[in-house]
Amino acid sequence: GEDVEQSLFLSVREGDSSVINCTYTDSSSTYLYWYKQEPGAGLQLLTYIFSNMDMKQDQRLTVLLNKKDKHLSLRIADTQTGDSAIYFCAENTGGFKTIFGAGTRLFVKA
């Protein structure tokens, strides 16, 4: 069935890199996404990657996709306290239906 899994917590020091990992199950997924949610707010689209790509970089964000292992990661370089939030991995499973993971709560220590 369709499922997206991610670890629940990650703690890093300010200035270090953060790597948030995700696994998905639908091999036919065409788009995969990373969203950020701050307290009391909606989800903010950070980036997406199309399934025929291995990597996508956008300023401090790097997305890596391993289709063979159905593994997606988000790397945040030079993590700042403002990056503290919940990060959701999501996959587009057909049409416009999108399945979200449970979210990884990132703690950034000053």
Place this chain on the structure above:
Amino acid sequence: DAGVIQSPRHEVTEMGQEVTLRCKPISGHDYLFWYRQTMMRGLELLIYFNNNVPIDDSGMPEDRFSAKMPNASFSTLKIQPSEPRDSAVYFCASSSDRAGAFFGQGTRLTVV
């Protein structure tokens, strides 16, 4: 554009009452989504529309839930009658393609 606008931001109602949540999508976006977020179940897609037509409502939990999109700039999600287990944050989102959706701030619903 002001983004996706939802109202109200918070709603507290008594069990059995009707609740109506409202959403204004981003102008030009022809896809609109309703999601529910709870600690136990995470983020669930309830229903989505394309050009005001419901495409997939398989996530709507039961007949107490209904959603409409009378025009391109407005949608409602109604719960009648409401129950305590409906307490959650309800998000509306819109998009114009599959490169990701834009979410509203959400409506926090508490049914007592």
